Amino acid sequence: MADWVEVGTTEDLPPGSYTSVDVxxxxxxxxxxDGTYYAIEDVCTHDYGQLTGGEMEGCQVACPRHGAKFDITSGEALTPPAYEPVDTFPIRVEDGRIYVADDRWD
Incomplete structure (x- = not known):
């Protein structure tokens, strides 16, 4: 089973914000x-650049390089030039701390 990695606290990540962590x-x-935490792979499926640094609007993030948009809740690619979704990961919040795990190989 995948190990849970602490991302930070709920205080560190208010609504409308994001961070990136190495797992x-x-x-x-x-x-x-909007108060719910989601985790996606921090890579644009168009050119493999990082998504963090892009603008977050609602539950979407835009790739800072070419503007492809992704649904944060599902990983779905919403606009060209990206057509493939990004991987999503489980999140848990306990005692004000946020954790994520890479469970793709379980």
């Missing part, structure tokens, strides 16, 4: 979308 050499972006 076993995978960059994972963790977003607070």
């Amino acid at each position: 076993d050499d995978v960059q994972i972006a963790v977003f607070n979308c």
